[in-house]
Amino acid sequence: MHPSPRTARSSAAxxxxxxxxxxxxxxxxxxxGSEPATPDASVPVIRSLVLxxxxxxxxxxxxxxxxxxxxxxxxxxxxxEAKAFYEQRYRVALAPAAMxxxxxxxxxxxxxxxNGERPGVxxxxxxxxxxxxxxxxxxxxxxxxxxxxxxxxxxxTALIEEIRAASRGVPIHEGKLDPRWLPPxxxxxxx
Numbered sequence: 001m002h003p004s005p006r007t008a009r010s011s012a013a014x015x016x017x018x019x020x021x022x023x024x025x026x027x028x029x030x031x032x033g034s035e036p037a038t039p040d041a042s043v044p045v046i047r048s049l050v051l052x053x054x055x056x057x058x059x060x061x062x063x064x065x066x067x068x069x070x071x072x073x074x075x076x077x078x079x080x081e082a083k084a085f086y087e088q089r090y091r092v093a094l095a096p097a098a099m100x101x102x103x104x105x106x107x108x109x110x111x112x113x114x115n116g117e118r119p120g121v122x123x124x125x126x127x128x129x130x131x132x133x134x135x136x137x138x139x140x141x142x143x144x145x146x147x148x149x150x151x152x153x154x155x156x157t158a159l160i161e162e163i164r165a166a167s168r169g170v171p172i173h174e175g176k177l178d179p180r181w182l183p184p185x186x187x188x189x190x191x
Contacts, residue, residue: 045103047132050186051159055125059085061163064183065102067134069094072183073166085177090166098162105155106131127156 047067054060054076065071071092079086094102124144129152132138143152 045133046099046106047134047136048130048186049102049106049132049159050128050130051156051163052128052130053125053156058125060125061160063092063159063163064186065092065094066185067099069096069099072172073163074181075163075167076177082176086175087173087177087181088167088171089173090163090169091172092162092166094162098158102155102158105151105158127152129155 046065049063049065051061051063054062054074059076059078061076062074063071064074069092071094073090073092074087075090076085076087078084124146126142126144128140128142130138130140141152143149
């Protein structure tokens with residue numbers, strides 16, 4: 001027997017609340033002192049932060065950041081001549097102030113969700129954020145492209161700005177997309 005749509009929505013909303021609660025707990029721990037909450041970039045709260053935003057039909061971008069602000073931006077687009085997705089990878093080196101800004105954005109309110117879980121609209125992409133704190137705690141949060149969530153969107157916008165800045169430089173790799181590629185140190189990122 002299948003649950004009614006109302007029961008399914010309620011169950012999904014409950015699941016999403018638990019997910020938001022997990023991130024709330026992670027961020028609260030950071031604010032409460034179990035994680036260093038200091039502007040000193042040598043003691044970051046965030047161990048790693050990953051944005052996964054590549055749509056299987058349109059491309060997009062991924063960003064992989066280490067605690068020190070170094071990482072890789074991966075920009076994916078369709079190459080009509082080759083009839084395949086191609087990628088360009090760029091080195092990222094955020095200034096300490098930019099990492100501190102991200103640390104401030106990863107707070108409990110960043111992941112409050114009033115949208116609830118819902119099925120995607122055909123062709124709609126799902127944006128994913130993965131955060132690991134220096135304590136070893138981690139969280140994975142996502143939203144559909146058409147949804148708007150203030151805290152999530154603030155983090156997303158900051159990361160997109162960093163990708164755009166990096167992509168003005170010289171790529172460290174160009175070629176056909178390898179959808180399974182992950183930079184060193186990011187072997188546990190869910191696909």
